[in-house]
Structures are given as C-alpha cells and as structure tokens.
Amino acid sequence: MEEILEILEDNARISFDDLAKLTNKKVEEVERIVKQYEKKGIIVKYKTLINKERLKEERGVVALIEVNVTPQKDVGFDQVAERIYRFPEVKSCYLLSGTYDLLLVVEGKDIHTVASFVAEKLAPLSSVKGTVTHFMLKKYKEDGVVLVKDEKNKRLAITY
Amino acid sequence: MVSERVEKIPPSGIREFFDLVLGMPEVISLGVGEPDFITPWRIREKAITALEEGYTSYTSNKGLQILREEISVHLERKYSLSYHPDREIVVTVGVSEGLDLSLRAILDPKDKVVVISPYYVAYPALVELNLGEVIYIETEEKDGFKINLDKLKRAMKIKPKAIILNYPSNPTGVTYTKEELEDIWEILEKEDILIISDEVYDELTYSGKHIPFPSLKRAKKRTVLLNGFSKGYAMTGFRLGFACGEEKIISAMTKIHSFSMLCAPIISQLAGREALKAQKEVSLMRSEYQKRRDFIVKELNSLGLSTHLPEGAFYCFSSIRKFKLNSLDFAKRLLMEEKVAVVPGRAFGKIYDDYIRISYANSLDNLKEASIRLGRFIEKIN
Numbered sequence: 001m002e003e004i005l006e007i008l009e010d011n012a013r014i015s016f017d018d019l020a021k022l023t024n025k026k027v028e029e030v031e032r033i034v035k036q037y038e039k040k041g042i043i044v045k046y047k048t049l050i051n052k053e054r055l056k057e058e059r060g061v062v063a064l065i066e067v068n069v070t071p072q073k074d075v076g077f078d079q080v081a082e083r084i085y086r087f088p089e090v091k092s093c094y095l096l097s098g099t100y101d102l103l104l105v106v107e108g109k110d111i112h113t114v115a116s117f118v119a120e121k122l123a124p125l126s127s128v129k130g131t132v133t134h135f136m137l138k139k140y141k142e143d144g145v146v147l148v149k150d151e152k153n154k155r156l157a158i159t160y
Numbered sequence: 161m162v163s164e165r166v167e168k169i170p171p172s173g174i175r176e177f178f179d180l181v182l183g184m185p186e187v188i189s190l191g192v193g194e195p196d197f198i199t200p201w202r203i204r205e206k207a208i209t210a211l212e213e214g215y216t217s218y219t220s221n222k223g224l225q226i227l228r229e230e231i232s233v234h235l236e237r238k239y240s241l242s243y244h245p246d247r248e249i250v251v252t253v254g255v256s257e258g259l260d261l262s263l264r265a266i267l268d269p270k271d272k273v274v275v276i277s278p279y280y281v282a283y284p285a286l287v288e289l290n291l292g293e294v295i296y297i298e299t300e301e302k303d304g305f306k307i308n309l310d311k312l313k314r315a316m317k318i319k320p321k322a323i324i325l326n327y328p329s330n331p332t333g334v335t336y337t338k339e340e341l342e343d344i345w346e347i348l349e350k351e352d353i354l355i356i357s358d359e360v361y362d363e364l365t366y367s368g369k370h371i372p373f374p375s376l377k378r379a380k381k382r383t384v385l386l387n388g389f390s391k392g393y394a395m396t397g398f399r400l401g402f403a404c405g406e407e408k409i410i411s412a413m414t415k416i417h418s419f420s421m422l423c424a425p426i427i428s429q430l431a432g433r434e435a436l437k438a439q440k441e442v443s444l445m446r447s448e449y450q451k452r453r454d455f456i457v458k459e460l461n462s463l464g465l466s467t468h469l470p471e472g473a474f475y476c477f478s479s480i481r482k483f484k485l486n487s488l489d490f491a492k493r494l495l496m497e498e499k500v501a502v503v504p505g506r507a508f509g510k511i512y513d514d515y516i517r518i519s520y521a522n523s524l525d526n527l528k529e530a531s532i533r534l535g536r537f538i539e540k541i542n
C-alpha cells in the first residue's frame with residue numbers, strides 16, 4: 001500500500017504538515033494526493049478506534065451472526081446480501097467460503113435488541129435458511145491493536 | 161584495592177546527569193540508545209518455548225552449532241560473505257563482549273588502537289582496560305562527520321595495532337558508501353593493522369546498501385566483524401552478538417570467552433536463531449525509524465539545531481553552537497525546564513561540547529511533543 005495510506009490508516013488525525021515531513025513531500029502535494037484518494041473512494045471515512053472494554057458506562061452488545069442463504073438466480077449472493085446489509089443494525093457484512101455464507105457483525109443495546117433483530121427482521125427473509133448467533137464476550141485485539149494489555153517498553157530513560 | 165588500570169579510567173562526567181534523568185518521572189527521553197520497539201513476538205515466543213522445553217543448559221563455548229550455521233547462511237545471503245560456522249564465528253554476549261574479546265585477544269601493554277570520534281563510549285574505555293593506548297581521529301561536521309583520509313594516513317605513522325570502525329555510527333548516524341570504504345581500506349591495507357568493525361546498526365541503514373568492511377577486496381582476512389541482535393532486531397535485553405574473522409583470531413577470542421563467559425545464554429541463542437528469520441519484522445521497524453528520522457531532522461533544522469541527515473542507526477548529532485551553552489548545560493536546562501532528555505555531545509569526545517545526541521527511537525507522538533518543547537526552550541535561551 002502507498003505510504004500515505006499506511007500512515008493514515010494508523011493515524012487519521014495526522015496533519016498534512018506532519019504527513020509531508022514523514023513522506024518527504026511538499027505539503028501541497030500531500031494534500032492533493034489525499035484529496036484524490038477521497039475522491040476515488042479509496043479513503044472512505046476517517047474513524048476512531050474506541051476501546052469499549054475500558055468504557056465504564058453501558059457499552060451495548062456485539063454479536064457475530066452466521067447466515068445461511070439461498071442464492072438468487074443470476075445475481076447470486078449480492079442481492080440477498082443487500083437485503084441484509086441495508087439493516088442499520090448490521091455494522092459489517094461479509095460473504096465467506098465454508099459452512100455458512102454470510103457473516104454479520106450486529107450491534108445492539110442489549111441481548112434482547114439483537115435477539116429481536118434476528119427473530120423479527122433477519123430470519124423471516126425468504127432467502128435466509130438459517131442463522132447462528134454468537135454474542136461477543138471480550139475483545140482482546142481489534143484492527144491490529146491489542147486492547148487488553150499495555151505493552152510498554154521498560155528501557156531506561158537514558159543510555160549511551 | 162581497585163587496580164591502577166581501572167582507577168585510571170576517568171569517571172564519566174555525564175553520570176551525574178544520567179542520574180538526574182533517571183530520577184525524574186515523566187521525561188520525554190530522546191536520550192535512549194536502544195530501540196523503543198519490544199522484541200518481535202515470534203522471537204519472544206521462541207524464547208518462551210525454549211524455556212518450556214527445558215533449554216536451560218550451557219552450550220558449546222562457540223555457541224550453538226545451529227545458530228552459527230544460520231549466522232553463516234545469513235551473512236552469505238545478505239552480503240555474499242562466507243564465514244565457516246565452526247572456525248570463523250563465535251557467538252558473544254552482545255557486541256559489547258565481542259569488542260572486549262577482540263581487544264583482549266590482540267593487545268599487549270601500550271599497543272595503540274585508533275578510535276574515531278565522536279565515539280561509542282565503550283571503545284576508549286575497553287582499549288584502556290586492556291592496557292592499550294587510544295589514538296583519536298576526530299571527525300568534523302564540515303566533513304559530515306566522516307573520516308578524513310589525511311588524518312587517517314597521519315595516524316598510521318604511529319603504527320597502531322588496530323582500528324575500531326563503527327558504521328552506521330553511534331552517535332552520528334553516519335555510514336559510508338562502498339567507494340568511501342575503499343578509500344579507507346586503501347590506506348589501511350598497506351599497514352599491519354587489524355580492523356575491528358562494529359556494524360551493530362547494519363540493519364538500520366536508510367539510504368543505499370550497507371557494505372560490511374570485510375566484503376571489500378582482500379579485507380576479510382584483516383577484519384574482525386562484530387554484529388549482533390540488539391538494534392535491528394530490538395533484542396538488547398537478550399545480550400546476543402557474534403564475531404566473525406580469521407580462524408586464528410576467532411579461536412583466540414573463543415579461548416578468552418570460554419574462561420570469562422563460558423557461553424552466551426542458551427535461551428537468547430535460540431531466540432536469535434528465530435530472529436534471523438524475522439526479516440519482515442526488521443524491515444517494518446526500519447521503515448518506521450526512517451519516517452521518524454525524516455520528521456525529526458526537519459524539525460531540528462527548522463529550530464536552528466543544525467543536523468546532518470543521518471543515513472543509519474537512530475541518532476541525530478545536532479549542533480548547538482548557536483546557543484552559547486555547552487552541551488551539558490544545554491542538556492541540564494532542557495531537562496529541568498522542559499523535561500526533555502538528550503545526551504550531551506561531550507560524552508562522545510571532549511571536543512563535541514557543541515553538540516547533543518538526539519535519539520529518534522521513540523514514538524512519533526513523543527518526537528512531536530519533544531520538538532514543541534525544544535522550540536519553546538530555544539526561544540527562551542536565544
């Protein structure tokens with residue numbers, strides 16, 4: 001991946017100034033390149049990775065849902081998938097190889113909310129043959145970042 | 161009680177400053193001579209497994225056969241250098257021990273050893289502990305801190321027994337091209353001198369390719385190549401290195417090592433074997449350092465701390481001549497007033513009191529915050 005994208009993927013809040021210094025480019029050039037990525041839809045959105053494990057307040061529940069579907073003639077899985085990923089409760093939706101077809105990440109305020117989403121919205125779809133819901137108990141690592149443990153370097157503050 | 165030779169080594173005037181830094185919480189330290197990365201997980205995991213499997217014994221003095229073989233293959237693959245794993249490689253407790261062994265193996269009292277300044281602090285101390293005499297060749301900012309060939313020729317008149325080279329260099333980050341090394345070798349080849357080449361930062365070379373000294377034509381026989389896992393692999397705490405050279409000198413070094421150290425720790429040796437396979441992790445760390453270098457050098461120059469672009473290692477050797485403070489006062493005030501630590505240049509040679517060493521083995525966030533504080537400090541003293 002291009003260097004600018006790599007840096008932004010790790011830190012979306014970096015300034016154009018710093019980005020230019022890190023990549024040995026002019027500020028204007030970096031700005032132009034980033035705008036291009038945005039226009040082409042390569043950069044879709046800048047978001048923040050929140051460690052909800054550390055949030056004291058109510059943090060809702062996350063469920064991974066395996067879905068088995070009947071593909072539709074001609075359009076295959078895409079149309080069925082669209083019926084499903086359009087639900088605002090569905091945060092992510094992937095088509096997988098293996099024993100089931102779609103994997104959904106669904107968030108809700110509690111178990112009941114997710115359960116009723118499955119029972120009332122997802123399962124009734126005619127192309128859905130079956131679902132298996134897994135509630136997430138703990139996040140250890142997300143997007144390459146370990147969430148549960150601070151790994152600090154233990155070196156001395158000054159050495160030759 | 162303490163021997164004359166130990167008494168004679170001047171206590172580091174910087175020690176007091178180091179203690180000051182170590183006693184101060186919440187310092188942003190640009191004074192650290194080791195990676196801020198923790199050893200890559202696959203290497204740590206190997207060490208854990210080694211313990212679980214009960215690898216807790218001595219190894220052969222030379223080091224584990226399998227590790228020496230892998231080091232040999234690594235040097236062949238990376239630099240087309242061939243060292244025989246049984247006769248020309250000894251595994252050491254860091255480059256530090258390799259340095260000591262090579263000096264102990266060759267020095268008789270009053271033998272002379274050339275050290276290039278600014279130098280890594282262990283060089284002169286180890287020469288003196290081994291009863292040798294240090295001949296300094298001082299490099300200057302105007303030459304980009306590279307060795308001046310006339311000075312080198314002049315130093316040869318004193319008939320030194322050895323010269324210690326170090327590139328990429330601590331503290332300047334300077335490294336040499338093949339042509340520059342050939343010019344140096346042309347002078348050294350004519351002399352009866354052993355080259356001790358400390359290349360512990362070889363993996364951290366940013367522009368061009370690292371050229372090991374023994375890879376120069378006919379130089380291999382005359383060189384002891386020292387390297388290790390501390391910097392490139394972020395394994396300082398494992399204390400693992402190796403020395404390569406002619407059978408005669410390596411076996412002399414191994415003889416000393418077999419009495420004074422016995423062997424390098426087996427767990428570290430097994431981890432080191434895994435490390436040689438972790439080239440991807442090494443290159444990720446290298447590109448991270450390079451980004452930080454590009455960032456910090458621009459910051460420093462724009463703050464008026466004139467700084468050469470370091471081509472390797474993770475240090476900037478920045479000039480503070482403008483500010484009318486010597487390096488120790490500069491560092492002390494910067495520490496007290498802005499809680500940023502750097503190493504005063506005088507630690508690397510008396511005449512470098514107009515410089516500070518800045519280590520960019522630190523997170524970008526810290527480097528940024530440190531530059532803001534440096535800026536504030538400079539405004540104040542200017």
Ligand SMILES: Cc1ncc(COP(=O)(O)O)c(C=O)c1O
Binds near residue numbers: 253387389400401
């Ligand atoms: C130039 C140089 N040589 C040798 C060493 C020591 O390395 P090791 O950890 O392998 O003993 C260092 C560490 O700072 C260094 O900067």
